[in-house]
Amino acid sequence: MSALTLRAVSKRYGTVIACDGVDLDIDPGEIHGLLGENGAGKSTLMRILFGLETRDAGTVLRDGEPVRIAGPQDAAALGLGMVHQHFSLIDPLPVWENIILGDTGRIRRAAARAEILAIARRYGLPIDPLAIVGTLSAGERQRVELIKCLRRDPGVLILDEPTSVLTRAESAELFAVLRRVVRSERRAVVLISHKLAEITAATDRVTVLRRGRVVFRSATRDTDVVELARQMVGRDVSLGAEAAALGLLPTGPGTVPDVARQPAMRLRGLVVRPFLNGVDLDVRPGEITGLYGAEGNGQTVLGDVLSGLVVPDTGIVELGGVPVALKRPGALHRAGLGIVPEDRHRAGVVLDLSVAANLVMKDPVVNRRRLRRTAERLAEEFGIVGASLDAPLRTLSGGNQQRVVLARELSAHTKVLVVAQPSHGLDVGAAEDLYARLRSCARDGVAVLLISTEIEEVLGLTDRIAVIASGRIAGELRTADATTERLGLLVGGVAR
């Protein structure tokens, strides 16, 4: 009997159909992949299962019995556990308080901590129960989520895009835990993802959603990435940038870099204690340079320095051979640096301002008509599709928001473009489009620095890769010479 069954579940928001008669069977002892692009209805389906949304039609059965789920407490009582896409942890609280949040009854501090340690040991998820969650790395936070979930002994464990912020090693660790949960404890696992490589490597069965409908289901071993990609996108997917976007293996080197050219941007001895310990890096025009490394090794702070949010303790940033006065706000921008920041909601855009306002925000002109024309031209040029230029930016999809930032940062005098984790939260189509634009930028002679934790992205897109570890550049190599193993060693600080 299936552990969890969905029969003809539908949900619409206004005129948009998020889920359209979805049937799904999840068996105990299997990892079931749920594959689909952003907006395919995966997350809506899971929100329904957790009582965070009410379904318009259909039934949900748990072990064959129809059930009613009015809220997260009901879902928990039915043995449904969820590890959320956007972490549902509360930063200022310690690990143990986060984990027992949602329980009932008196708090027993010592017992709770001991229990957490026991679970952590059993699943090989080392964690300090007293650590404040806000100080943990993405991988550690996910461990906390997992422990929180497993502690309630769920029959069905649902993971929503669990690896989107994890490094390779952390992802591997996660899948090892999942396999154990499935094989030896006979739980059912639903793995929601848009990464094909992950689905084919980790799951037993796979269901593909497209525009709210189930379009394909198969045992994972009877299908392959090409078939899955076609089903997910709804058309044939070529190799190259798209393959990289889909998380397939890279397809050889890009353009041949011209090393003789003067760097457009030089970083020399950048120190921001304790995050950056002397970063030296050159970014050349016409090239895409990748800065690869596991999360939490200083790349976020480097991005903040290049955004002008953080002034380094020491060190210089040279643009076109001229050092930039980093203490002066906007100096980097005026010197020709464009930046697409890591967390665009935090530092890239103002969600409640209009699309047009976001597009021209850095423009010194205050003439409304001219700003309007600029905004219209950029929207056209960068293919920004949405309700209207006057609608709040919030109403655009992630991909279109990202295009707004890119359009604004790429003005005529931009010599260096820094993009940090650009594909986070984008679906395949949007990521493909972004990659194509970055490539064409480089072809036009812009020096592009790609800060990324996604190895496929770095290998598939760059000409040269610098690896950052513990706030230093651990090594630099041409992408043509790079292999996953060599990069892995550098990331781990093993080799130079």
Add this chain to the structure above:
Amino acid sequence: MSLAGDIETVLFSGVRLAAPLAFAACGEYLAERAGTLNISVEAMMLGAAFGAVAVAGLTGSGLAGLLAGILIGALIGLVHGVLAHGLTVNTFVVGLVLNALVLGLTSYLIATATPLSRPPERWPLLSLLVIIPSTWWLVDRSRWGLELRAAGENPQAAAMTGIRVNLRRRQALLWCGALSGLGGAYLAVGEVGSFNQNMTAGRGYLVIAAVIFGGWRLARTLVGCALFGLADALRLALPALGVTVNSQLLISAPYLLALLAMLLFASRHNQPHALGRPSPRSGV
């Protein structure tokens, strides 16, 4: 009078003037940890002061007056909670309206609260010895408090975990109302012995300032209350000590001190992240 005697007098009256602030601050601290920047604390104190004098005069019992104050404070907390965390009216608008409403109502009904013929009763001060530790325990040790803090820090995540964020916030406001009511009632029945128009005169705002001054920590919040109480006592004592300063100007002394103290000492480090932000819809 000797200098030592003067100092003693000022200190003693400082403690007494700080007490109403301390009661209310325990409540406001808890409400803010749950995510409500509750400015109707002024209304809670003023309404309670009025109700306490009216009921104490009617029944002849100070205790009945205090209880009436607690009830009125809690009632205002309930109204605030339902409007702000049930009907999702902006919490600041609710607070401002309640403050104006209570000021108007108590001024209109002022004849009902005749001055008391009995001496002030200071014994309710002792209840602080219970209220302060239990507020700490509730917030930092109980499951209810953990859920309050979760609601104040990240309502979305709390709702995901199955916590009824708005319910918790309403409950926190109820507690805040009861304690602020006790503070206002104590001011009227325990210290002054009568009700005057606008007798709290912004003490509610001082309480909010104390919580901010305390950086959302209970102990430091109470230090803030003591400081403001002392400034108030000094203001009252200065004329008697022979120092002549414009009295209108002197009235503002505690508020100026509050401003200065916050400038120098306040830290936002511990500020609840979702303070003053309504909970998302799913978090009913």
